[in-house]
Every structure is written in C-alpha cells, then in structure tokens.
Amino acid sequence: MKTLIKVERAKLNMTQQDLAGAVKVSRQTINSIEAGRYVPSTILALKIAGVFKKTVNEIFELEKTD
Amino acid sequence: MFDTMENKLYIKNHKIIRLLPNYFKWVGLVIMFLAGVLLIAIQSPKDTLSIITPRFFLLGLLLISLAKDKTEDEMSMLLRLKAMGFIFILVIGIIIIRPVSDLIWKDTTPEPSSLHIVLRMLIAYHVVFFFLKKFR
Numbered sequence: 603m604k605t606l607i608k609v610e611r612a613k614l615n616m617t618q619q620d621l622a623g624a625v626k627v628s629r630q631t632i633n634s635i636e637a638g639r640y641v642p643s644t645i646l647a648l649k650i651a652g653v654f655k656k657t658v659n660e661i662f663e664l665e666k667t668d
Numbered sequence: 669m670f671d672t673m674e675n676k677l678y679i680k681n682h683k684i685i686r687l688l689p690n691y692f693k694w695v696g697l698v699i700m701f702l703a704g705v706l707l708i709a710i711q712s713p714k715d716t717l718s719i720i721t722p723r724f725f726l727l728g729l730l731l732i733s734l735a736k737d738k739t740e741d742e743m744s745m746l747l748r749l750k751a752m753g754f755i756f757i758l759v760i761g762i763i764i765i766r767p768v769s770d771l772i773w774k775d776t777t778p779e780p781s782s783l784h785i786v787l788r789m790l791i792a793y794h795v796v797f798f799f800l801k802k803f804r
Contacts, residue, residue, distance in 0.1 A: 627741035634743060634804050643742050
C-alpha cells in the first residue's frame with residue numbers, strides 16, 4: 603500500500619513524533635507505515651487521515667500487489 | 669487494570685489484548701532480581717526455597733511479558749503475537765528434533781523440566797520481541 607503521510611506531514615511541517623502523539627501510537631509505528639512495512643488498521647488509518655483533514659483514500663492508495 | 673468505559677471500548681475497537689500497566693515491568697524486574705539473588709545464595713539444592721525461587725523468577729518474567737509498553741499500540745500487539753508465535757513453533761520444533769539430535773550426538777543430558785522449558789521460552793520471547801521492536 604502506498605501512503606502519502608510523509609508528504610502531508612511535510613505540508614504541515616509535522617514530525618513523525620508529532621503525528622504519533624496526535625494518533626496515540628509510537629513514532630516507530632508511523633515510521634513503519636510510511637516505509638510501507640506495516641498496514642494500519644481502519645481505525646488508525648481514519649485517525650491519521652483526520653489529522654490531515656483528508657479522507658483515507660487521499661492518504662492511502664492501493665497498489666497492484668495489494 | 670482498572671479500565672474506564674472509554675478504555676474498554678478502545679481495547680474492544682482496536683482488538684488489543686488486555687495487558688497490565690507499564691509499572692508491572694518494574695515489579696517483575698524486582699521479583700526477578702530478588703529471586704535471582706536467592707537462587708545464587710541458596711546452598712542446598714533440595715530445600716523448599718530452591719523449589720519456590722525459580723517459580724518467582726518465572727513470575728517476574730511473566731509480569732514483564734504482560735506489562736504494557738510505554739506506548740502500546742496495534743503494531744506492538746502484532747509484534748508480541750509474532751514473537752509468541754515464533755517461539756511457540758521453535759519450542760515445538762526443538763522438542764520434535766531433540767530425540768534425533770540426542771541420538772546423533774549421543775547426548776545423555778536428561779530432558780529439561782517443564783519449568784525450564786517455560787523459562788527458556790519466556791526469555792527467548794523477550795529477546796525476539798526486543799529485536800522485532802528494534803528493527804520494525
């Protein structure tokens with residue numbers, strides 16, 4: 603799954619730690635999601651999208667392999 | 669441990685296993701340390717204390733395993749599951765292979781007790797969980 607978290611974070615000048623704090627997960631979890639090593643649950647995906655005031659589809663994109 | 673309604677809903681919605689508060693890690697460490705000191709200090713290997721002390725060491729390890737991380741989230745829950753699953757399969761593998769390896773290497777060491785197997789399992793679980801968290 604492709605994610606635009608890094609781009610959205612950069613737009614808001616947010617660190618991984620800031621985002622992690624906002625959605626109550628560890629910084630390493632955000633790092634793993636950004637790197638594509640971990641696919642978040644629906645609830646976490648909705649929370650992340652909520653921080654950026656976007657829909658989940660705007661933040662996460664399915665790839666051919668998914 | 670003393671969950672509010674909000675916490676209960678969070679645990680249900682996030683499919684999180686109910687764990688002990690983070691400070692139980694320290695409780696477990698203290699119990700382990702005291703049991704470790706007692707184990708070293710015990711002279712006679714067959715008295716009641718020498719039977720009870722390893723169980724307290726195990727209890728300490730269990731409390732550490734069941735205590736939450738500072739930031740417990742869905743990914744750490746997945747890593748716990750992975751570590752547990754890996755160790756479970758590894759132990760079963762070792763139990764299956766051991767008689768064969770004993771025959772090949774002519775090892776006459778007696779089979780470890782259930783206490784020792786569980787102790788090793790928990791220690792190995794902590795090692796695997798640590799590395800999974802480190803390199804996630």
